[in-house]
Amino acid sequence: MARWEPGTFERLRAAALTLYDEQGFEKTTVAQITERAGMNRRTFFHHFADKREVVFAGQDQSEEFIAAEIRNQPEGTDPLHAAVAGLAAAADQIYEQFRDGAVLLGRVIAASPELQERELVKRSTLAARIAAALRERGTAETAATVAGWTAVAIFFVARNQWNQPGNEHTLADLITTTLQEFLSATRSTPSRTP
Amino acid sequence: MARWEPGTFERLRAAALTLYDEQGFEKTTVAQITERAGMNRRTFFHHFADKREVVFAGQDQSEEFIAAEIRNQPEGTDPLHAAVAGLAAAADQIYEQFRDGAVLLGRVIAASPELQERELVKRSTLAARIAAALRERGTAETAATVAGWTAVAIFFVARNQWNQPGNEHTLADLITTTLQEFLSATRSTPSRTP
Numbered sequence: 488m489a490r491w492e493p494g495t496f497e498r499l500r501a502a503a504l505t506l507y508d509e510q511g512f513e514k515t516t517v518a519q520i521t522e523r524a525g526m527n528r529r530t531f532f533h534h535f536a537d538k539r540e541v542v543f544a545g546q547d548q549s550e551e552f553i554a555a556e557i558r559n560q561p562e563g564t565d566p567l568h569a570a571v572a573g574l575a576a577a578a579d580q581i582y583e584q585f586r587d588g589a590v591l592l593g594r595v596i597a598a599s600p601e602l603q604e605r606e607l608v609k610r611s612t613l614a615a616r617i618a619a620a621l622r623e624r625g626t627a628e629t630a631a632t633v634a635g636w637t638a639v640a641i642f643f644v645a646r647n648q649w650n651q652p653g654n655e656h657t658l659a660d661l662i663t664t665t666l667q668e669f670l671s672a673t674r675s676t677p678s679r680t681p
Numbered sequence: 682m683a684r685w686e687p688g689t690f691e692r693l694r695a696a697a698l699t700l701y702d703e704q705g706f707e708k709t710t711v712a713q714i715t716e717r718a719g720m721n722r723r724t725f726f727h728h729f730a731d732k733r734e735v736v737f738a739g740q741d742q743s744e745e746f747i748a749a750e751i752r753n754q755p756e757g758t759d760p761l762h763a764a765v766a767g768l769a770a771a772a773d774q775i776y777e778q779f780r781d782g783a784v785l786l787g788r789v790i791a792a793s794p795e796l797q798e799r800e801l802v803k804r805s806t807l808a809a810r811i812a813a814a815l816r817e818r819g820t821a822e823t824a825a826t827v828a829g830w831t832a833v834a835i836f837f838v839a840r841n842q843w844n845q846p847g848n849e850h851t852l853a854d855l856i857t858t859t860l861q862e863f864l865s866a867t868r869s870t871p872s873r874t875p
Contacts (some may be wrong), residue, residue, distance in 0.1 A: 567867040607801040614834075629838055629859050630866035636834030637863075640808075640827045665823050669831075672824035673761040 496534050496544075499524045503541040504591055512538075512599040542595065542602055543609055545581075550616045553577045557620035566626040570617045570638035571666045578645075578658035586649070586658075593650035614639045641665045690728050690738075692718045697735040698785055706732075706793040736789065736796055737803055739775075744810045747771045751814035760820040764811045764832035765860050772839075772852035780843070780852075787844035808833045835859045 502524035506515045517538055521531050535541050556573035564572070582589070596602045618635035622628060645661035648654060656664075696718035700709045711732055715725050729735050750767035758766070776783070790796045812829035816822060839855035842848060850858075 565867045604798065604802060607805055608798060611801055626866060627862065629862045632838050633831060633834045633859065633863040634867060637827060637831040640830030644823055644826050665827065668821065668823045669827040672820060673759045673828065 495526065495530060499526060499531055499534055500541055500544060501588075503538065504588070504595055507542070507595045507599075508591055512542075512595060512602055539602070539605055542592065543605065546609055546613075549577055549581055550613055552581060553613075554616055554620040557617060558623055560624070562624075566621045566624070566630055566634040567637060567666075569624065570621060570634050571641055571662060573617070573620070574638055574642045575659040575662045578662055582646075582658050589646075589650040590652055593647070610639050610643065613642075637669075641669065689720065689724060693720060693725055693728055694735055694738060695782075697732065698782070698789055701736070701789045701793075702785055706736075706789060706796055733796070733799055736786065737799065740803055740807075743771055743775055744807055746775060747807075748810055748814040751811065752817055754818070756818075760815045760818070760824055760828040761831060761860075763818065764815060764828050765835060765856060767811070767814070768832055768836045769853040769856045772856055776840075776852050783840075783844040784846055787841065804833050804837065807836075831863075835863065 499520065503515070503520045506519055506523060515538065517528060517531055520538065520541075521528055535544065553573040553576070556576040557569050560569040560572050585592075596606055614632075614635040616635075617638055618628075618631040621631035621634055626634065641662060645658060645665045648661050649656065649658040693714065697709070697714045700713055700717060709732065711722060711725055714732065714735075715722055729738065747767040747770070750770040751763050754763040754766050779786075790800055808826075808829040810829075811832055812822075812825040815825035815828055820828065835856060839852060839859045842855050843850065843852040
């Protein structure tokens with residue numbers, strides 16, 4: 488990557504997200520993005536597979552980090568707490584630094600049915616990745632799959648509070664609070680399990 | 682609907698799913714489906730918006746049923762048990778009768794990336810519908826959203842066991858077992874909540 492100017496990725500991404508916000512994701516072309524960023528097509532396609540992937544850039548690395556954190560949770564931690572701990576660690580060490588851009592990103596996704604559908608695919612991938620990390624810790628397949636989806640739901644509920652204008656909580660705090668609210672609600676029925 | 686021959690819907694759906702299974706969803710046209718079923722295009726589009734909706738037919742009615750069952754759960758039932766009870770009731774009263782077709786349907790979806798992506802959208806709609814029913818019972822928004830996604834994950838894990846060739850369990854039993862496995866796994870850590 489040495490022959491690419493430093494900050495190229497960030498400049499292209501900022502130009503793209505600003506345009507998506509101004510005129511809509513569907514109406515924005517790669518030509519407009521590269522013109523706004525003052526770069527050429529080749530540079531764009533060096534960094535992004537297509538204009539949709541600009542929105543979800545970095546997810547693979549985040550998933551790698553989350554899976555490693557889950558595998559490293561203390562033995563005996565239950566799968567849901569292990570999964571949420573992995574997501575909270577990623578929130579602190581990866582997502583929190585992008586807080587300023589998160590409001591814009593949330594608005595762009597909320598305005599585009601295509602991006603919302605794509606986000607569902609990304610959620611599904613993340614849930615599967617979490618489930619795989621849980622299985623590596625010894626969680627049975629069924630519980631790992633359900634815990635993966637539950638953790639992802641907790642993450643997205645928290646993110647959709649975190650990326651609101653005026654929010655003052657960290658994403659990790661919101662994730663922890665959401666987990667507690669879910670557990671309190673679901674544990675309120677005394678022993679209904681057969 | 683009186684002017685449509687009885688069984689039209691079922692014949693069109695059977696023809697479509699058989700063709701999707703034989704030659705792939707992507708390669709099948711509405712013309713092929715109507716030819717196989719011995720009907721015309723107009724009849725097809727009376728019953729289905731497009732060839733994709735054939736696969737997911739009936740979901741709106743199922744969601745209506747599930748939401749009503751959730752609202753009717755005894756007061757004090759926690760949101761996750763209420764949601765799962767609604768899904769188990771639908772399994773008994775709606776899904777179980779389609780068991781023979783479920784193996785074929787599962788195979789068709791598993792073979793098509795487009796249908797898998799569409800199924801994620803349907804899952805998301807179902808999770809939102811369940812969350813809305815839970816909120817009507819007094820569950821707070823955050824817990825309702827997470828419980829909705831967890832219940833949907835439980836439902837799909839169970840369905841993906843139910844629709845395997847050779848499975849002898851009912852869908853409702855598999856749903857109950859999956860819930861128990863999730864709860865046992867996540868309750869195994871003694872009081873890690875802060």
